Amino acid sequence: MHGLINRALQNFLRDTYGSDSWATIAAAAQVEGGGFEAMLPYPEDVTDRVIAAAAAHLTTPPTMILEDLGTYLVSDPGMEALRRLLRFGGATFLEFLYSLDDLPDRIRLAVPDLALPRLELVEDGRNRFLLRCNDGWPGFCCMMLGILRAMADDYGALVMLESSPGTGQAPTLRVRLLDMRFAEGRRFSLRGSA
DSSP, X not given: OBHHXXXXXXXXXXXXXXHHHHHHHHHXXXXXXXXXXXXXXXXXXXXXXXXXXXXXXXXXXXXXXXXXXXXXXXXXXXXXXXXXXXXXTOSSHHHHHHTGGGHHHHHHHXXXXXXXXXXXXXXXXXXXXXXXXXXXXXXXXXXXXXHHHHHHHHHTOEEEEEEEOOTTSOOEEEEEEEETTSSOOOOOOTTOOO
């Protein structure tokens, strides 16, 4: 597992639940030195131990922790670079959805050794989509659910999202776009801040 993901998980837990909770979770997960280095690789079981320790400490299902992490990745001011990378997917939430197939390649341009699962968007009727998270860490689909929720808010779109574990196939998210202009979205400029 890439250190960026573990570091994001650490920052999310610390920022959301406090330094004392993070210290308790890190100790229970046997994370040495109190945290992760963003550019180092870690065994996948380390990430799984942190999520399990967080779930036990917070009495929250691991899927909910991962979904909240996805929301944090888009909405926290310290994660603006990732939000910008995602917003380059399109001017509307629908365009953003259609760009998800290319997201792993766009991320790889910024961080060459960060391998994300292959994403596959399939239309499932008018304004209904299936997003499959193929060939990767199983927790990614839960994290992607939080990312999609936060991005819908970012664009001002009203969507319904459901996750399906995918028996015998890749985990899948069901996306139903109800209203692309439900609310005013967050301000975004291609130029960035001056």
